[in-house]
Structures are given as structure tokens and as C-alpha cells.
Amino acid sequence: MSGDRSATVVGVDVGGSGLRLQWSYAGQPGPVLTAPGVRIGSGGVDVEALAADASRLLSEGGVTDVAAVCWSQRGLLFLSDPVEVVRVVSGALGAARTAVVSDAVASLVGALGGVRPGAVVAAGTGAVAFGSDFGSADTSVWRLVDGWGHVLGDRGSAAGVGLEGLRAGLRFHDGLPGGSERLLAEGESAFGATSHWPRRVMTGTDAPALLASFAPRVAEVASHGDVVAARICREAGESLAESLLSAARGIASPVLVATGGLLAAEPVRVALEAAVGEAGAALSPAVGGALDGALHLATVLARTGTIPRHPAYVHLS
Structure with missing residues (x-):
């Protein structure tokens, strides 16, 4: 990859069916690359293995200097320590700025086509809804509904x-x-x-x-x-x-x-x-999906130095 590589931003979406990664350079998105998805052991999600896969995909694509990465992960709230995820991802991908978000946040941003007030319900194998006005004040709305799994919830899945x-x-x-x-x-x-x-x-x-x-x-x-x-x-x-x-x-x-x-x-x-x-x-109609949302958030992070934060759903390095 030629030119100012520091202008490259990277979005990563990690789910049960696979890891998907896409970078954007000078506003032009690259190919969607894939690797195996979430692997869960006694310690929760194996983030180090996932981050190593993402690093390999970037290396194979010739991407070495990254302005910002947004890592969207399923199971962030219940199966991982978000602080540890930020540490591992930041170290493996070496971006100037790193954001780790719940896949619900990335799905909402992708579906809306940007960071704006709204809500999305995702009806796949499971079912979960998420809504936010993306405010940072105590009165802001960040609400996750369902996603409890097929035994306890996932109504309508x-x-x-x-x-x-x-x-x-x-x-x-x-x-x-x-x-x-x-x-x-x-x-x-x-x-x-x-x-x-x-x-x-x-x-x-x-x-x-x-x-x-x-x-x-x-x-x-x-x-x-x-x-x-x-x-x-x-x-x-x-x-x-x-x-x-x-x-x-x-x-x-x-x-x-x-x-x-x-x-x-x-x-x-x-x-x-x-x-x-x-x-x-x-x-x-939905504009895009979770990977689109992650790439958009990475772009905002590179441009402004921050994205809307929340102690449960959004974590920055």
C-alpha cells in the first residue's frame, strides 16, 4: 500500500461465525477479509487469537501504519474484560487510536449509516435490540434489550x-x-x-x-x-x-x-x-451492517480523536 499509510482506518467485526476486517484509505474501502470467529474457553473469548488473526490479515494486505481501529465484538459485555480487550487489540494492531465496542453499537451505527439517534433489532439465529442517542450525559440513552440466548430469551429469533x-x-x-x-x-x-x-x-x-x-x-x-x-x-x-x-x-x-x-x-x-x-x-431500511459501523466509527475516531463513550459499550485506548 503506497502513500500516507497513517491515514488508514480499520474496522473489525467479530462474531460467532467469523472475524471480518476492512480498512479504508483516503476514503476508499478495501476488501473484506475474514478469519475464524469467536473461540470461547474457560477464560472467556480468546481475544489474543482473534487479534493475531486480524494482525495477520493487515500484514498480508500490506497495511502497517493505522490511524485508528474500531474493534466490534460479540460477547464483549459478558465473556470478556473490555479493558483487557483494548490492551490486546491495541498491542496487536498497533493503531494510533483504538476503540473497542459492543457489536450492538457497531450494528446500530452501521444500520443507521452514522452516529445518530436510533434503534435496531437484529433477528438472526438470536435476537437483540439496541438503541442510543449517543449522548455522554447522565440523561443519555444506551439501552440493550434481549440477547439472552435461546434458553432465556432471544424472543422472535x-x-x-x-x-x-x-x-x-x-x-x-x-x-x-x-x-x-x-x-x-x-x-x-x-x-x-x-x-x-x-x-x-x-x-x-x-x-x-x-x-x-x-x-x-x-x-x-x-x-x-x-x-x-x-x-x-x-x-x-x-x-x-x-x-x-x-x-x-x-x-x-x-x-x-x-x-x-x-x-x-x-x-x-x-x-x-x-x-x-x-x-x-x-x-x-438498514444502510449497512456491523462491519460498516465499525469502519465508520474508526473513521470518526481518526478524524476527531474520539467517539461517543459509554462505560459498558464503548472503550478507548
Whole structure:
């Protein structure tokens, strides 16, 4: 890379499915590079391994001098010591300025296309909503809603839809009210005999992804008139709307955005839009994702020397 390399800014987004990194030089974004995602051990997230991967990607790209990096990480609040993450990332990437943020913050900035008041709900395998006015005063709003995992929460997520679909199939199997013959058949097609279901969805480390893989089948059954599947999808959309509106509470004129793969399921998306509309609000299209948000925050950090700070969600070196 030729020219003033110190003008380079770097965004990194670390999730369960992978680490993604992108730099921008003179306002021109580079390629999106990838490495393995979050690895969790007895001590929490293995940040040193992740930072080493990111450093290698930069080195392979010829990037040596970085003005600012923004590191967006899943599990920052519960599975890492943010101060330690800042230390490790700063040391590994050697940027003049380093910011470490929760992936919820980067997702919101990316979805809004900038640092402005709003809220986003992300409906993928899990579900989480985050809203902020990005103020620094005691009266500012920084609110995370849900994201508790498929056992305790993640209401309206793909894993939740899949789980409710399988439950409805088993209710039909057991001759109980609220069951669905079609969902039972779909479950057997996907996972075999019902006697195999408990072991598959309760003992595997991939249980959330396994449950989420059934969500498209539930949505398809709903689209063909199954009233039980339709109810599951409708309630999922309404739950996502509740989380989004809760995250936006107290923010003046917030922009509301929804993202995530589950929104490809029309019955869920329609229910979400309807519930938000009934609350007197409307959804705006997402501008980008978490990596876009991280790169934008790195750009702001390089230009101004700071970004909006919060003791839980944003940490600077």
C-alpha cells in the first residue's frame, strides 16, 4: 500500500461465525477479509487469537501504519474484560487510536449509516435490540434489550421460531391442543424420528443454529395456511417489535431499523412492520451492517480523536 499509510482506518467485526476486517484509505474501502470467529474457553473469548488473526490479515494486505481501529465484538459485555480487550487489540494492531465496542453499537451505527439517534433489532439465529442517542450525559440513552440466548430469551429469533415449530409438531404428536400435523411432518423430515429430537436440540453445542435452521420451514408452512405456524411467525414479529420499541424508549425522534436473516421470512417481517406501525412508528431500511459501523466509527475516531463513550459499550485506548 503506497502513500500516507497513517491515514488508514480499520474496522473489525467479530462474531460467532467469523472475524471480518476492512480498512479504508483516503476514503476508499478495501476488501473484506475474514478469519475464524469467536473461540470461547474457560477464560472467556480468546481475544489474543482473534487479534493475531486480524494482525495477520493487515500484514498480508500490506497495511502497517493505522490511524485508528474500531474493534466490534460479540460477547464483549459478558465473556470478556473490555479493558483487557483494548490492551490486546491495541498491542496487536498497533493503531494510533483504538476503540473497542459492543457489536450492538457497531450494528446500530452501521444500520443507521452514522452516529445518530436510533434503534435496531437484529433477528438472526438470536435476537437483540439496541438503541442510543449517543449522548455522554447522565440523561443519555444506551439501552440493550434481549440477547439472552435461546434458553432465556432471544424472543422472535430464528432459533425461537424453530423451537416453537418443533414444539407445535410434538403437541400434535401427543394429541394436545395447539399442535400442527404439517410441522410434525416437517420436523421429521429435518431431524428424523421424534425420539431423536431431544438429544439433538438439547445436548449439541450447535443447538441454536440447529433450531434456527427449522425457522424457514415454519415460515413456509405458515405461508401455506397453517394457522399454528402463522401464529408462531406473527408472535415472533410482534416480539421483535416490542424489543425494538423498548430499545428506542426515551430517544427523541429515533430512526428504527430491523436487520437479520429471519426478516426474509415474510410472515415474520409483515408482523414486525404491522406492530411497529400500530405503535405510531415506521421502519427505515438498514444502510449497512456491523462491519460498516465499525469502519465508520474508526473513521470518526481518526478524524476527531474520539467517539461517543459509554462505560459498558464503548472503550478507548
